[in-house]
Amino acid sequence: MNIGVIFAGGCGTRMNTKSKPKQFLDLNGKPIIIYTIELFDNHPQIDGIVVVCIESWIPYLKKMIRKFEITKVVRIVPGGNSGQESIYNGLCAAEDFTKEKNEQNSIVLIHDGVRPLITEETITANIAKVKECGSCITTVPAIETVIVDNHDGTLAIPKRSDCLMARAPQSFYLKDILEAHRRSQAEGKTEFIDSCSLMSHYGYKLGLVQGPMENIKITTPTDYFVLRAMVEVHENQQIFGY
Known part of the structure; x- marks a missing residue:
């Protein structure tokens, strides 16, 4: 069983919106979060979706x-x-769902x-990579030079060709990611970004796939205009075939 856990719990302070969190901003009459959910809903290998949402916005999300x-x-x-x-709340909900369905290795x-x-x-590539090596991190190549501040007055500048930017989805066997979360809670380590x-901290092997460059996170007003x-x-491609 393959489950999408979609995180829509942030308030989006960098978007500077007054009336709605960024995930509920409308684009052509449809909230951004619905565009995202639809991609998982329409995927033939996705069996269920868990959404983590700002509590006060759950009724509106259900309506949408x-x-x-x-x-x-x-x-x-x-x-x-x-x-x-x-994310842990969403994973626990996914765990409950898999227990209902008697699925052991989701x-x-x-x-x-x-x-x-x-x-x-x-x-599709994420699901295949997890089956191959236990996890999958969606990445894109770094297109600018990355500088690492060593905080001792020195800098490290790795080769750009060696650098990747982590994006999403980030995919795992459910039992493994839950184990890592519960270990971090037991150890009081809650700072993971x-x-x-x-998963890297707890020694799990991370598989990689390259995703599309346009798979950006809508964080600022500029990102919203890029999305639009x-x-x-995409709509013109469907209508006019180019």
């Missing part, structure tokens, strides 16, 4: 799921006090609700 005829969302759970806690794909430009091919950092342009391109 009905409006846009999303069929694979099996749980909507509130976020926690941090990104790590919110794969979970952890994705940002504000990354609506992921492709079907990348989702994302799932690949957590990309959606227009």
Whole structure:
């Protein structure tokens, strides 16, 4: 069983929106989060979707799921006090769902609700890579020089060809990522910025796939305008065939 855990629990302070969190901003009459969920809902290998949402926005999300005829969302759970806690809440909901279905070796794909430009091919590649080596981190090549501050007055500048940017989905066997989360909680380590950092810390091998460059996270107003342009391109391709 393959489950998408979509994180939509942030408030989006860098977007400077007043009335709505960024994941609920409308684009052509559809919230950004729905664009993201639809990609998982339409994927033939995804069996269920868990959404982690700001608690006060859960009723609105449920309304949008009905409006846009999303069929694979099996749980909507509130976020926690941090990104790590919110993802854990979603993973626990996925665990409950797999127990109901008596599934023992499920794969979970952890994705940002504000990354609506992921492709079907990348989702497929994530599932295949987890089956191959136990995990999958979606990446893109670094297109600018990366500088590492050693905090001792020196800098390290790795070769750009050796550098990758981690994006999403980040995918694992559900039992493995839950084990890592529970170890971190027992040890009081709650500072991990994302799932690949957590899994790397606990010694899990990380498999890599290259995703599309346009798989950006909608964080700032500029990102929103890029998304709007990309959606227009995709719609024109469908209408005019180019």
